[in-house]
Amino acid sequence: MRTLIASLLVVCASNAIAQDFLIRGATVHTATSKGTLTDTDVRIRDGKIQSVGSGLAAGDGAVIIDAKGRALTAGMFAGLSTIGVQEVSQEETTNDASLGLGAPAYEMQWRPEFDVSTAYNSRSVIVPVTRIEGMTWTVLTPGTAESGNFLAGQGAAVTLDGRRDAVIDGSRSLFINLGGQMNSHSGGSRAAQWMLLEQAVHETRNRVTDEKALMHPLGREVFGRYLSGGRVIFNVDRAGDIVKTIAFAKRYGIKPVIAGGAEAWVVADELAEAKVPVILDPLTNLPNTFDQIGARLDNAALLHKAGVKITFTQFEDSHNARKVRQTAGNAVAHGMPKEAAITALTADAADIFGLGATRGRIAPGQTADLVLWSGDPLDVTSLADHVWIAGEAVEMRSRQLELRDRYFQRLKQSTAN
Template structure:
């Protein structure tokens, strides 16, 4: 153990002194959790170049001219993918001018697109990255239900890279977001029945509009309740080309969501699903993945009376693909790995917990062909850890996004260093 600590210290010093260049890199003597066909490799290597993984596994030799990093037995995993965040879209929740992930009123609903308001210089992005998070799904949100919180849909989600690049490597139109349950009912007039009737009417309108777009353009179609922008945004959802993220907690609401998906051929992803374990087999049979926080175990609302610490384990046992979320969508995104550790303590197998941070969300959002595992051809998003990634005391020793090493710093750390007592004494007058 002492030898491993010394090796990690030396590795950290080397990495800190090395510029973050997109050059060929070989990470050797590593314990790999590839999350791919190679599985866990006790002593392997990863070779990356041009932003991609060239090779990963046992018996992989560094190519000539590559920068070689000796991991000294440290764990290397794919970069973590945060499944539901507001990173880049929210800075301070209570300062409205820094909140760009929600709109009020009824004029824009499904067409609202978070990508246009993203801020690559958000101070929250480096904080999440220090938790090993390399990609994140940014979700739109509603305003408060009692403050004209918007229409039926929250809007469209986007996938971003946490590399601070000006464009954040945004993948737009990833999914449509819809909230059911108590909050959704409040927006629809106060009852769940009203919301489901409105949803079905909206989907019927979208189908009508898609069939008779030319008539709509000529003004020969009856007046529709949704604006044209929302109708256009919902066509890919009805055609199964865009996922529908459905926030639902109560067992009865989840059943209604599954039925809605069957009736309209929707590709849904459940979010929350605190009572999902009660119908885990039905969710699995429907092929509906789940985004969840496994620490939700208290009946904070009437719709979560059956919340359980074992929700994640029971859903995964039934064959449901899950993604484990952080403790909130902004400042505590990095805690997703802590939450995965809690799920392991409540019965979720370790490999499934790590999958729920990497390959699971990649599969759920349709990007597993390029993210989520250490496999040749995939983006070189990976993390070298000081210890078990599910242990809070462990930290990233190095983080690579698309083959580029990222700085292990953040505004909170810089402020700590600047204003700590020792730093104050060292500053010149």
């Protein structure tokens, strides 16, 4: 049976066909109001989840996969990353994440029309490294170059199945970085960041065409879309700045998301009342900057308790994005319920980026992004046994595994000699 399943996975991956199949007897973390279901079947047809229940019939031509009680989750969110737009951090020709036009930061025009997802390389070697560990999608985020400004540009969610048209509709977001570390991009003061944001709104709404305006006409057009309910990711840590961000977004019709949020627990009630989600790294517990003085390991637990929707990421570590589930495990170790942490990496992440209707849950009608785990999905010792994206089996190979096998074989030969 195991040989049959392995053969099926390779055939599906190579032929890019979504095979109809039935996963039998799994522990299903649905990330819905039904919670976790034991000894449960999931039937997949045409790349979507058709039904979830007990004793389901496989249907004509469907293959049965015996889960043997193992955990089944929706495909997990790899966090905010530069997967596919940054291959080698120190090699400029492989780094497309940031926009730098050569002028001093405070003299540069803003370019919200910059969209990092247009540079996405679906054949990046980082993609398979990430997806074979259960991460089926990520959100590409633009960086702030040394010669740039604190409005970084746009990014979007991409599926990690290797397709060229990987951007997921409805996920596009604008990224704005705020706080003390952006002072060099705003004339030396965070107060100027709010001043410039107000100026950007004024120019956009009043169609300012002065040659010294912050933005080009296309930039104003793009920025204007986000003033009509668009999603803006504000990378900000200090509690006071988070409160100002909430007020700014409310004033101008923006749908805000807080990224970073080291001190978000301080203003958890305000975030919950305004329904503003937070993307955080649960391992942020020591201040790397003065904006993170209040960082603590139970940040996620406190936000969850207050009713704030959260998900997880690892900032500036895209090559290890797959380890985000382990950071979620740390959030559980510091008080966050386990099911809430799994939901944060699946359904809540999808909801935050406007994808909840099609991704993030194990429920009829959802895209069949699924992971069958060897053990606890948040345990460092567990592995993804099988991964499916849109019902298509992922070949569980990566460049890392190929290098391991190559040099292990050489080691065996040299030892034999």
